[in-house]
Amino acid sequence: MERRLLIAGNWKMNGLSKDGLELAKGVASESKKLDKCDFLICPPFTLIAAAKKALRGSKVALGAQDVHFAEKGAHTGDISPLMLKDLGCKFVIVGHSERRADHGESDELVCKKAKAAQEQGLTAVICIGETDEQRTAGKTIEVCTKQILGSVPEKSTYRNTVIAYEPVWAIGSGKTPTPAEVEEVHAAVRKVLAKKLTKAQAAKIRILYGGSVKPNNAKEFLSLEDVDGALVGGASLKVADFMAIATNSCC
Numbered sequence: 001m002e003r004r005l006l007i008a009g010n011w012k013m014n015g016l017s018k019d020g021l022e023l024a025k026g027v028a029s030e031s032k033k034l035d036k037c038d039f040l041i042c043p044p045f046t047l048i049a050a051a052k053k054a055l056r057g058s059k060v061a062l063g064a065q066d067v068h069f070a071e072k073g074a075h076t077g078d079i080s081p082l083m084l085k086d087l088g089c090k091f092v093i094v095g096h097s098e099r100r101a102d103h104g105e106s107d108e109l110v111c112k113k114a115k116a117a118q119e120q121g122l123t124a125v126i127c128i129g130e131t132d133e134q135r136t137a138g139k140t141i142e143v144c145t146k147q148i149l150g151s152v153p154e155k156s157t158y159r160n161t162v163i164a165y166e167p168v169w170a171i172g173s174g175k176t177p178t179p180a181e182v183e184e185v186h187a188a189v190r191k192v193l194a195k196k197l198t199k200a201q202a203a204k205i206r207i208l209y210g211g212s213v214k215p216n217n218a219k220e221f222l223s224l225e226d227v228d229g230a231l232v233g234g235a236s237l238k239v240a241d242f243m244a245i246a247t248n249s250c251c
């Protein structure tokens, strides 16, 4: 089964109007030279409208970094899936470990968010990953299995779902698992997806690796059998680095 690589940028809480616009424009123009993989950028909410304009005419998809599960209502400070759709988003990240840690988000809540996003026609990028402590205790597969079972909605398909495996200890640390360790988790995740959904869906769902992906290590992860792209934080904030991740591995 051919799964197109997806190179996704998670800008996190970075970017003001001027630099955000330049970054989005840079990705839009550079991506035109590359047609072997798909691109996605997820700016902070404040830059989504500007990014939408900058991406016009390019194939770079637009996403958000979080969403509420309700369509509208009394939820001060939150943003609904319908609002994201209205802004032109096609994707939304849910269950990033920073949200699980900073906002106490549970698998159950992540699942509700993913389901609500899917119901609005958005693709949910559902994040999972173990902490350093859990890895040391040999619990990586157990933890990721539990997160997949709890966070992925029942009716997920390859069209409305992307999984991102991001070991918490690898995020922003410059540390990464070995390619063999990444492949082991991705293959295990695909097996769990096959049980939870169907074999056919599991074979088509993209599973991204995230955690200190840089131009110099991207290829070793992206060439693995069950790795279908990357979720990139720090290195997505510079056009040259973000594009080099793609050129070094997809093209």
Ligand code: PGA
Binding pocket: 010, 166, 170, 171, 172, 173, 210, 211, 212, 213, 231, 232, 233, 234, 235
């Ligand atoms: P990083 O972040 O590339 O800066 O490690 C990845 C992420 O958290 O999505």
